[in-house]
Amino acid sequence: MLHSVTTFTDFILEDEEKYPQAKGNLPLLLLQLENAVKIIASHVRKAGLSDVLGQTGKVNAFSEEVQKLDEFSNSLLIKTLTSSGQVHTIVSEELSDAHVASPNGSYDIFFDPLDGSSNIDTNNPIGTIFSIYHHTDNLLKKGSEQIAAGYVMYGAGTVLVYSSGHGVNDFTFDPAVGSFLLSHINIKIPQEGNTYSINEAYFPKYSDPMKQFLSQWKEKPKASARYVGALIADIHRTLLKGGIFLYPTDSSHPEGKLRLTIEVNPIAFLVEQAGGETFATSSSPLDVTPQHIHERSPFIAGSPTNVKEYKKYV
Numbered sequence: 306m307l308h309s310v311t312t313f314t315d316f317i318l319e320d321e322e323k324y325p326q327a328k329g330n331l332p333l334l335l336l337q338l339e340n341a342v343k344i345i346a347s348h349v350r351k352a353g354l355s356d357v358l359g360q361t362g363k364v365n366a367f368s369e370e371v372q373k374l375d376e377f378s379n380s381l382l383i384k385t386l387t388s389s390g391q392v393h394t395i396v397s398e399e400l401s402d403a404h405v406a407s408p409n410g411s412y413d414i415f416f417d418p419l420d421g422s423s424n425i426d427t428n429n430p431i432g433t434i435f436s437i438y439h440h441t442d443n444l445l446k447k448g449s450e451q452i453a454a455g456y457v458m459y460g461a462g463t464v465l466v467y468s469s470g471h472g473v474n475d476f477t478f479d480p481a482v483g484s485f486l487l488s489h490i491n492i493k494i495p496q497e498g499n500t501y502s503i504n505e506a507y508f509p510k511y512s513d514p515m516k517q518f519l520s521q522w523k524e525k526p527k528a529s530a531r532y533v534g535a536l537i538a539d540i541h542r543t544l545l546k547g548g549i550f551l552y553p554t555d556s557s558h559p560e561g562k563l564r565l566t567i568e569v570n571p572i573a574f575l576v577e578q579a580g581g582e583t584f585a586t587s588s589s590p591l592d593v594t595p596q597h598i599h600e601r602s603p604f605i606a607g608s609p610t611n612v613k614e615y616k617k618y619v
């Protein structure tokens with residue numbers, strides 16, 4: 306019997322046929338991105354054996370300590386994406402300013418090269434998040450204008466979750482083949498779930514409606530909690546199993562912690578493409594016009610019934 310296997314390369318080449326109006330070569334950009342994340346995955350796998358653990362002694366655009374793997378992943382992504390010739394501007398969590406990669410490029414890309422950096426030294430899941438737009442002179446576009454987004458999770462296995470606005474698909478890296486293979490077609494988030502995911506140590510700092518929402522959740526007969534502390538891991542579980550992820554504002558993070566353009570928008574695009582709902586301050590984050598490239602935002606995402614329930618409290 307002949308088994309059909311779809312690689313990420315097969316998939317994006319077929320997907321491209323849905324965009325006869327495409328201005329640049331998106332598959333070429335994505336293939337270079339795929340090459341970079343394979344190398345990052347390989348470094349993550351042997352992090353304890355090579356000198357890539359720990360901090361560089363520098364701080365990033367957000368005054369946060371830069372880990373060696375953050376710096377490595379950032380430089381590698383910039384190099385490979387630039388060599389594709391397809392990327393006009395790069396916005397990275399590790400760069401204070403936007404960087405022009407190729408003045409003739411057709412796309413702008415926002416990425417967090419290594420999300421969940423605090424998990425690196427303990428071998429917990431970390432990830433790369435990316436968000437792609439057609440290039441225009443205005444970088445401050447609403448997330449609803451994204452043409453593609455995705456994340457890679459370096460966990461027990463390495464998975465790449467991708468959408469170009471036609472549903473969400475999941476590819477698992479097969480080290481024997483050296484490729485990402487389609488493993489979950491057209492992911493649909495469950496309508497409702499029992500698990501909530503939030504840093505509950507901040508409970509005293511949350512608003513009263515948020516405290517009430519969390520307290521009533523515990524009354525559910527099958528209530529459960531999970532929090533990895535790496536956005537991609539908490540979102541990946543929520544996408545597959547349902548429930549709600551919350552990183553709201555609190556008295557120490559009056560604007561929230563997650564970055565609107567780099568983290569929130571790509572994840573919101575994927576969650577909505579999978580049939581889920583998302584919320585920032587008064588709407589979906591995808592409807593918010595960013596004021597600057599490193600803006601922060603509160604972020605709630607998950608199963609439609611659970612997010613609607615949350616909205617009743619706020």
Ligand code: AHM
Nearest residue numbers: 419420421422423504534535536537
């Ligand atoms: P980072 O980009 O510096 O790694 O921070 C983002 C991470 C997210 O992955 C995660 O959802 C959040 O920070 C966890 O924050 P906290 O430790 O406050 O719960």
Ligand code: MG
Nearest residue numbers: 417419420421
């Ligand atoms: Mg991050």
